[in-house]
Amino acid sequence: MDIGRVGVWHPMISKAPAEEARRAAARVEELGYGSLWVNEGVGSKEPLAMSAVILAATERLPVGTGIANLWARDATAMEAGRVALADAFPDRFLLGIGVSHGALVTGRGHDYAKPLTAMRSYLEAMDQAAHTLPTPASPAPRILAALRPKMLELSRDQADGAHTYFVPPEHTSQARQILGPGRLLIPEQAVVLEPDPARAREIARAHLAFYLKLPNYLNNLRTLGLTDDDFADGGSNRLADTIVAWGDAGAIAKRVQAHLDAGADHVAIQPLSPEAPDLAHALSQLTDLAGPLGLQRRSGHVGL
Template sequence: MPSDNDARFGRIGIWSSALHPSEPAGVEAVSAAVAELDSLGYGTIWMGGSPSLDQVVPVVEATRHITVATGILSIWDHQAPAVAEQAARIRRDSAGRFVLGLGVSHSGFNPNYARPYSAMVEYLDALDAVADPVPASGRVLAALGPKMLKLAAERSAGAHPYLVTAEHTAEARAALGPDALLAPELTVVLDTDLDQARTVARGMLSMYLQLPNYTNNLLRLGFTESDFADGGSDRLLAALFALGDAGTVRARVDEYVAAGADHLALQVLSGDRRTELPLAEWRTLAEALELTPRA
């Protein structure tokens, strides 16, 4: 019998930082793109980076069935009472299709970054204290370590880990328990030229390897400092990415599902441009993963 998580999030979603354009001219293209993701049968749109809830509204308005989630909204950049008020309005307008993804981001991005676990607890308390609170079922946490994963299971629908391996997914499932949502992000490069695919992957990964939250997590998983040199070792890339054709992506998805993921949020890299909308690749993956189109 399908679980509630299957029904709400689907097995496969799309993560993209291009879905909250900084210029008004980009809204029309994004609206058309998310409408197509909805029709292709994807279960969830993850608005990557650190979107505002104002940027969520046009995506919700352009879609009919698909769940729309922030992946993630930084708790340092948005006051909890205002977030709760706007999230309640979006939930009502979307018939419950909106999920608030929250995270503590990184110290290098936020001058107020301190005590991230305690800050998240306080933020959740603030969301719960307003007149129309964000329900636990309507939020997920960007969680990597054991404490934040436990908090995700206790105070939200579950966890949305970013830049993780299948091995981490198995550990996260054990920490979350059997019922909480586990929706890791998996980055994809659809290119059968493995050297070129690795070049694209390293172009994206090099930035994240400067952020201790990610490198510390990878060190816990058994990687070493040498794996972080020059944009990432081949073994690190193989563990973190799906590099190759659509069949390779499908096999990697199966690995994460076997490790305990309910849902995979696929981030597709196209060339060295992370801000474009890779429509052709999204269509290819929808067919390869046998998604059910929607009218």
């Protein structure tokens, strides 16, 4: 699988009308990005089904789930979906799996008391299910949403690597040390093409608002030196600058390179918009960033 160095993560891929998502994916491929990530969150469509939609609408673009929630389907269903997409689209699908967050999981009627144990048991059940399913010629990589050391260790020992989110390059360096060589490390990086500091941080804080309610992210950032003062009142300037790369295209390319230098194999950038996630605005930013990120544009697709 060739995913290059830079891909795209955007929540509207799994929320937009299918035809809009298809056109956006085609544009991402045309611009030369190496991957497109489909999330599973509040209000999103089923990620494995949406991955199939995007894979069918593109020619070469790898698609990953970032992430498929283990509480949303049993291990046999997850493995069967992984096999189906690997078989239909060889070397183009990555299965990202995660335990999500306590408030979101309990709302589905599940017990979030031991997420690490739940993930370990789930992976073992997937492996058992694999014995009953056809074996694709090129199995899809299985990576885990991971932040803290124990989940990163599980990503190393029972998966093909980790997909990290809401993290700076300092975390990428720590994650690589735990994963060691030979395991995928794919961080997400929020970006906004906005040179004005006040405006950029305003957009960053709108993005931070949801995540500041989720303890998993805050606890991880505390290990990197951020404090409760950084999380108060919508987030400090330091927090905004830590999580969101802003400025001109050169500044954003520098942050992406920092992740790569820290040990990332691939960085999935998430373009932010002023009011709310906006796919057309994201594609405009992705167009402006493609050259500075060193991407090779491909022909043959009609963009959004």
